[in-house]
Amino acid sequence: MTENPAEQAITSADKTFYQLRRDIVEGVVAAGSKLSEADLAGRYNVSRAVIREAISRLESCHLIERKANVGAKVVGLSEQGLTELYQVRESLEGMAARLAAINMTDEEIEKLQDLLSSHFKTVKTGETYYQEAGDVDFHYRIILGSKNQHLINLLVNGLYHLIRMYRVQLGMAGPRVTTAFDEHKHIVQAIANRDAELAEMLMRRHIQYTQRNLASKLTSN
Amino acid sequence: MTENPAEQAITSADKTFYQLRRDIVEGVVAAGSKLSEADLAGRYNVSRAVIREAISRLESCHLIERKANVGAKVVGLSEQGLTELYQVRESLEGMAARLAAINMTDEEIEKLQDLLSSHFKTVKTGETYYQEAGDVDFHYRIILGSKNQHLINLLVNGLYHLIRMYRVQLGMAGPRVTTAFDEHKHIVQAIANRDAELAEMLMRRHIQYTQRNLASKLTSN
């Protein structure tokens, strides 16, 4: 559904990688479970070579861990893991917001404001699917707006899938919709004002709030 | 020389990966050059399978780039690449310093101060090899002191090799030794005072200075 169109699979390993990644993020392959190469080769109808290739790439995303001569395991979800992940996210996305305030074009900022307006309408009608698609879209635009390829890779190809894995498997975020909207609005304002310092600070606080919201769910489960 | 003892190669792909990584960082394999699998297989006396494995891991370190059905190339060094890299580094190591101020044990902080003292003696005698070994050692301790495994992985296994590649191939840092020492001292003080906010700020400024120092060399070459 929310597939990145840029990610078109051209080789067989690509396809297997994307599918396996989705299955891990969505929990079809359980968190913490062991990945047998022969097993997966049979399940996805490919040779062990492409499975190894896919596993190798999944390791880059921090979705699995490998030990030599032993095998690969899906990462486990824990409160500490979530905390660590969000500390990194806070750091990187804060920098992304700072750079976006400097590097986004006026046109891009306008479109970002348009996106926000459309979200506002959606929130008013009470639809709550906002969180998943809209929130990700918002953050992606700012990340891409940083124009820093390193940062973009790290976040889009690296951390975001793990973040999504936590979101999906702990149940999507709850009643924070309207308050998150205000935070988004202030971040966009700071970017529009070309106030890099403030944009970074607001983004960091926004992510801190999000983390606390998720963490409260984790402990109450 | 400055090999991380934790990185012992147990499989053949490990050995090839470490060696190829070193060759890339040191410039034995030229930046920007194409990597032919058959070529490397012959040069390192291993099968193409282990070369592919090694290449796959090097991609995780951001040291090479791959395109399907075309091949792998060593990343190129550019001023923009350096800027982007240091923006990410500033962000992540800033967070590392913040967390180190919170999570390092009193004992670890004492040892960090000892390290600083020994550096002070070295600087006074005018030895300049400080930069390479000592500086890396200093930063590593703070990174590890964050106790955030994500952050540690991203920096130690990811960005630091690329940073080293820039350092090595643009000539090691120059006359900034004594002024860098003062910056280090203030960072340690902030950590010892458990002042997370200040530690992050000082680390970020320290890294900004370092970047400018490197960038000036790049343009003058």
Place this chain on the structure above:
DNA sequence: AAACCTAAGATTGTCGACAATATCTAACGC
């Protein structure tokens, strides 16, 4: 009964061969 060795089974690591794709070369048509 607990700890330790041993052998069998299962899993990952490595290899060489074949298939699919891209790149280069040269001939052809306009």
Place this chain on the structure above:
DNA sequence: GCGTTAGATATTGTCGACAATCTTAGGTTT
């Protein structure tokens, strides 16, 4: 002469088999 196309060559992707290593089960010893 230049662009285009077709074939030849080289490179990467995929596969199945074998080797090396780990894990498990069973038996032996203390």
